[in-house]
Amino acid sequence: MTIFQQITTVLMVILGTMLTRFLPFLLFRGDKPAPKYIRYLGKVLPSAVFGLLVIYCLKNVDMTAAGHGLPELISIAAVVGLHLWKRQMLLSIAGGTICYMFLVQFIFL
Numbered sequence: 001m002t003i004f005q006q007i008t009t010v011l012m013v014i015l016g017t018m019l020t021r022f023l024p025f026l027l028f029r030g031d032k033p034a035p036k037y038i039r040y041l042g043k044v045l046p047s048a049v050f051g052l053l054v055i056y057c058l059k060n061v062d063m064t065a066a067g068h069g070l071p072e073l074i075s076i077a078a079v080v081g082l083h084l085w086k087r088q089m090l091l092s093i094a095g096g097t098i099c100y101m102f103l104v105q106f107i108f109l
Contacts, residue, residue, distance in 0.1 A: 067108040075100035 079096035
C-alpha cells in the first residue's frame with residue numbers, strides 16, 4: 001500500500017469508529033425514551049449473541065474422537081457454575097477457559 005492508501009485506510013477506520021460510537025447518542029437523545037424496538041433489541045440481543053458464540057465454539061467438536069467432547073462439556077459446566085455462583089462474566093469466562101486449557105493439555109491428550 002502506498003502512503004496515501006495507508007493514511008486513507010486509517011482515516012476511514014477512525015471515521016467508522018467515531019460514527020458507530022457517536023451515532024446512537026445523536027439518534028437517541030437522553031430527554032426522550034428510546035423507541036420500543038430498540039428496547040426490545042437491547043433485551044434479546046445479548047442472549048442471542050451468547051447463543052451464537054456457544055454454537056460457534058462447539059461447531060467443530062468431534063464426538064467420535066477421544067474424549068467425545070468431554071473437555072468442552074466440563075468447561076461449559078464450569079462456566080455455568082461460576083456464573084451462577086459469582087455472577088461475574090469475566091470470572092466465568094476466564095474460569096471456563098482455564099478449565100478447558102487444563103483439560104486438553106493435561107487430562108485429554
